[in-house]
Amino acid sequence: MQRKRFNTMSCPIARGLDRVGEWWSMLILRDAFAGMTRFDQFEKSLGIAPAMLTRRLKALVENGLLTKQRYASHPPRDEYRLTARGEDFRPVLLALLAWGNAHFTPEGPQMQIIDAASGEVAEPVLVDARSGRKLQAPDFKLAHGPAATAAMRARLAGGGGLLGWPGVGA
């Protein structure tokens, strides 16, 4: 089925999702962060059909998240490695990890982020790097950037609810 693409939308969330929003793509990236580089490693880890894995890897390479390099000629074998753009995706996966742990592990966490020295379990939270303050209303809000279209300016005129729309919560 041909999907409607998100890459021509103005919103950076939509544009990002256009590159990683297919079923399987983010789990392939997760495995790339876990050090996997070879087709058979991804295939075994995910239990994904080979044809599907081929398509997803191809798209991640085309979108600049992975590089593909030949590491053996007989038979031909390629390895896939995260680019800087792929590396930058880490916070999204960590935020997903925290959300999944909070809501979908009735048996208790199986995987968690810990302080390497103390072993204490970390509490992931998104803050502003300079001020250290949590990214939430009313301290922060969404606003249009310099390149915003008229439609984007209109959309954000109300304050931008992603950080706490009035009545929706902060």
Added chain:
Amino acid sequence: MQRKRFNTMSCPIARGLDRVGEWWSMLILRDAFAGMTRFDQFEKSLGIAPAMLTRRLKALVENGLLTKQRYASHPPRDEYRLTARGEDFRPVLLALLAWGNAHFTPEGPQMQIIDAASGEVAEPVLVDARSGRKLQAPDFKLAHGPAATAAMRARLAGGGGLLGWPGVGA
């Protein structure tokens, strides 16, 4: 097409994606954060086919991210609102926003997170709430939790690459 579900996998990222990883779902959540509650609002904002929107809203309700409530009887109309579980998804969208802005806005940012008082553009970063330190290697690592299966323990024995696998970067 019937997809392979991720909800029986051990990994919290996979379990989370099982609930939000369908094409369109995260953009519907984005719009819910922006204050939209009605079917026609989502439809107009996304340009999504009504049958598809119906399926996605139903799944988000079934998975506990949105509630559905009747607000008019003649004709019958429902509104959709974020639950606490849906609200908790905010950091994932903000991390996606930051990544999309960094990599897919050649024209410059159209939408950004700003300090509501100073107007300064925020720099989203994921930290440990208690110590304030950035969640990256070598300070932090992935480890198995108390409920981990043997397979998960084996997978994480090498340190867990999500926070910087040796050779992949930090």
